[in-house]
Amino acid sequence: MLILGLESSCDETGLALYDTQRGLLAHALHSQIAMHREYGGVVPELASRDHIRRALPLLEEVLEQAGVKLVDVDAIAFTQGPGLAGALLVGASVANGLALALGKPVIGIHHLEGHLLSPLLVDAPPPFPFVALLVSGGHTQLMRVTGVGEYETLGETLDDAAGEAFDKTAKLLGLGYPGGPEVSRLAEFGTPGAIVLPRPMLHSGDLDFSFSGLKTAVLTQVRKLGTNICEQDKADIARGFVDAAVDVLAAKSIAALKRTGLKRLVIAGGVGANRQLREALNHAAKRRGFAVHYPDLALCTDNGAMIALAGALRLERWPEQAEHSYAFTVKPR
Ligand code: KG4
Ligand code: ZN
Numbered sequence: 001m002l003i004l005g006l007e008s009s010c011d012e013t014g015l016a017l018y019d020t021q022r023g024l025l026a027h028a029l030h031s032q033i034a035m036h037r038e039y040g041g042v043v044p045e046l047a048s049r050d051h052i053r054r055a056l057p058l059l060e061e062v063l064e065q066a067g068v069k070l071v072d073v074d075a076i077a078f079t080q081g082p083g084l085a086g087a088l089l090v091g092a093s094v095a096n097g098l099a100l101a102l103g104k105p106v107i108g109i110h111h112l113e114g115h116l117l118s119p120l121l122v123d124a125p126p127p128f129p130f131v132a133l134l135v136s137g138g139h140t141q142l143m144r145v146t147g148v149g150e151y152e153t154l155g156e157t158l159d160d161a162a163g164e165a166f167d168k169t170a171k172l173l174g175l176g177y178p179g180g181p182e183v184s185r186l187a188e189f190g191t192p193g194a195i196v197l198p199r200p201m202l203h204s205g206d207l208d209f210s211f212s213g214l215k216t217a218v219l220t221q222v223r224k225l226g227t228n229i230c231e232q233d234k235a236d237i238a239r240g241f242v243d244a245a246v247d248v249l250a251a252k253s254i255a256a257l258k259r260t261g262l263k264r265l266v267i268a269g270g271v272g273a274n275r276q277l278r279e280a281l282n283h284a285a286k287r288r289g290f291a292v293h294y295p296d297l298a299l300c301t302d303n304g305a306m307i308a309l310a311g312a313l314r315l316e317r318w319p320e321q322a323e324h325s326y327a328f329t330v331k332p333r
Contacts, residue, residue, distance in 0.1 A: 001019070001020045001074045001075065001312060001315065001316070002017060002018075002019050002020075002025075002068065002072055002073050002074050003017070003018045003019075003020075003073070003074065003075050003076070003077055003308045003309075003311045003312040003315070004016070004017055004059075004062075004073045004075075004076045004077070004095075004098070004308065005017075005018060005076075005077045005078075005109075005304040005305060005306070005307035005308025005309070005310075005311055006055070006076065006077065006078040006079065006091045006094060006095050006304055006307060007078075007079045007091065007111075007114070007302055007303060007304045007306070007307045008051045008055070008078075008079060008083075008087050008088065008090050008091030008094075009079045009081070009082070009083025009084065009087055009088055009091070009111050009302065010042060010047065010083050010084060010087060010137075010302060011031065011032040011033060011035075011036055011042045011047050011087075011302075012029055012030070012031050012032065012301065012302040012303065013029070013030045013032075013050070013051050013054040013055060013058055013091075014027065014028070014029045014030075014058075014302060014303040014304030014305070014307070015027065015028050015029075015055070015058040015059055015061070015062045015304040016028070016062060016303065016304035016305040016307070016308040017062050017063070017065075017066045017068065017073070017308065018305065018308035018309050018311075018312050020312050020316060023121075024121055024305050024308075024309070025062075025065070025066035025068070026061075026062040026063075026065035026066035027062060027065075027303060027304055027305040027308075028058045028061040028062050028065065028304070029058075029298075029303055029304070030050075030054040030058060032046070032047060032050050033177070033178060035050060036177065037176060037177050040171065040177055041167075041177060042084070044084045044085075044086055044087065045086065047084055047086070047087045048084070048086035048087050048089070048090055051087055051090035051091065052090050055090065055091070055094045056094070058304075059094075059098075062304075070098070070102065071102065073102065073104060074104060075099075075104055075105045075106065075107060075311065075315055075322060076095045076096075076098055076099045076104060076105075076106045076107075076311075077095075077106070077107050077108075077109050077307050077308055077310065077311020077312070077314075078091045078092055078094075078095035078096075078106065078107075078108060078109065078307065079091055079108075079109055079111050079114065079307050080092065080108030080109060080110065080111075080328075080329070080330055080331055081108075081110065081111065081330055081331030081332055081333070082110075082111055082112075082138065082331060082332055082333055083111055083330075083332060084332065085330060085332040088330035088331075088332060089330055092108070092328045092329075092330050093328075095328075096326045096328045099326060100326045105315075105322030105323055105324055106322070106323050106326070106328070107311045107314060107315060107321055107322060107323060108323070108328065108329075108330075108331075109307050109310045109311055109314070110310075111302075111307075112134060112136075112139060112141075113149075113151075113310050114306035114307045114309070114310045115134055115136060115268040115269045115306060116132050116134060116143065116145065116151065116266075116268050117148070117268075117306060117309055117310050117313065118268050118295040118299050118300070118303075118305070118306035118309070119132075119266045119267065119268055119293045119294060119295045120309065121295060121296065121299055121305055121306065121309055122293075122295070122296065125293075126264055126266055126291065126293045127264075128145060128146055128147050128150075129144065129145060129146045129147070129260075129262055129264075130145050130262060130264035130265065130266045130293075131143070131144060131145070131154070131253065131256045131257055131260055131262050131264065131265050131266070132144075132145050132265075132266045132267075132268055133249065133252075133253045133256075133265065133266070133267050133268070133272075134268050134269050135161070135162045135163065135249065135267070135268075135269045135270070135271035135272055135277075136161060136162075136163050136268075136269030136270045136271065137161060137163035137164055137167065137178070137180075137270055138161050138163070138164070139156070139157070139161050139269065140156060140157040140161045140162045140163075140209050140211070140249075140271075141153055141154075141155070141156040141157070142154040142155045142156070142207050142252060142253065142256045144256075144260050144262070145266070148313040148314060148317050149314065149317065149318070154207045154256050154259070154260070155206060155207025155208045155209065155252065155256065156208060156209065157208070157209040157210060157211060158201075158208055158209065158210045159210050159211060159212040160210075160211040160212045160215060161211065162209070162211055162245060162249060162271045163180055163269070163270050163271045164211065165211035165212075165214055165215050165241075165245060166179050166180040166183050166184075166241075166245070166271065166274075167179035167180065168215045168218075169183050169215060169218045169237075169238070169241045170182050170183050172215075172218050172219055172222050173186070173218075173222070173234045173237060173238060174234075178270075180270060180271060180273070180274065181273070183238050183241065183242060184238075184242060184274050184275055184276060186234060186235050186238040187235065187238040187239040187241070187242040187243075187276065188235075188239075189232075189235040189238075189239075190232075190235035190236045190237070190238050190239025190240070190242075191232075191235075191236055191239065192239060192243065194236040194239065194240070195221060195236045195237055195239065195240035196240055196243075196244075197214060197217045197218065197221075197240040197241055197243075197244040198213060198214060198217055198244065199244050199247050199248050199251075200213045200214055200248065201248065202247065202248055202251055207252055207255060207256050207259070209248060209249075209252060211245070214241065214244055214245065217244075218237060218240075218241055221237050221240070222237065242274075242276050243276075245277075246274070246276050246277050246280045247280075249271075249277060249280075250277070250280045250281055250284055253265055253281065254284055254288065254290075257288075257290055262290075263289070263290045263291060264290065264291045264292075264293070265281070265285070265290055265291070265292045265293070266292075266293045266294075267281065267292065267293070267294050267295075268295060268300070269300065270300055270301045270302075272294055272295065272300045273297055273300035273301065278294065
């Protein structure tokens with residue numbers, strides 16, 4: 001079965017072809033980051049228009065990469081939500097339009113399920129069951145994953161997502177958008193321990209998170225230094241922030257493994273690209289004897305490959321989820 005996957009929930013247009021026998025055949029991505037940068041964040045209307053411009057050229061690109069024809073596609077998977085309504089509508093329209101023209105089924109995919117399954121897009125995928133830490137710009141969750149479609153939330157953020165905290169910290173430090181990679185880079189120049197920020201809910205005894213207090217702590221530090229703030233101060237604050245965020249994410253992930261008795265941890269979502277988080281988890285895994293799996297760096301942030309894979313796995317398991325009505329809806333929330 002050959003599945004075309006289409007992701008358009010936010011500021012990345014991603015298309016991919018996944019074959020259930022041969023694996024990922026092609027994926028292509030256009031990031032709108034440069035376009036939104038001058039506004040300091042994603043402008044929804046601009047995002048929708050750009051998805052319209054990019055979708056079909058990217059489709060041609062993946063067909064060429066994979067050396068297949070559009071008529072060879074057996075089903076089309078698209079991101080149904082959550083995300084920006086207009087952006088989702090573009091992807092849903094393109095997917096349903098193509099499927100209608102081809103007479104092929106479509107399947108709407110939950111964006112987070114895409115992220116959750118993205119670590120399986122490697123040569124030796126981790127077997128089920130595992131604990132997944134889903135850390136993106138909109139979500140921070142720990143899940144017990146028993147199989148495709150079998151997800152139990154173990155804990156989640158009570159306020160900001162981890163990626164959101166990275167992005168807000170970047171803004172407070174005057175760094176560019178998106179903030180995660182920039183804060184991470186700057187933190188490398190910071191002195192460990194020079195600025196110690198709180199680890200929210202580290203000892204709460206549950207598997208929930210909170211990141212809004214950490215963001216406020218960054219704001220307090222920035223205000224305290226005022227106009228005297230120098231580059232080294234900023235690096236020290238970035239370091240303090242990253243150390244606190246990583247500490248909490250790692251500790252709760254380890255607690256989730258303990259609670260479930262599982263020995264496998266899978267990381268997914270944009271913050272999963274973070275170097276310091278990967279270092280901390282790799283270290284903990286060695287010391288405590290669990291396995292940790294990450295998606296390819298390129299597949300941590302939004303992409304079409306994870307949507308194609310989720311579509312393929314769902315249709316294999318539940319062929320009745322294939323839609324032929326083309327009367328689609330999107331689910332922004
Ligand atoms: O998964 P994703 O691409 O989109 C959502 O579904 O939200 O995640 C984007 C988030 C942004 O907040 C971004 O700043 C963060 O992931 N991010 C990072 C890194 N790369 C992306 N955060 C920390 N370190 C990184 N290297
Ligand atoms: Zn995402």
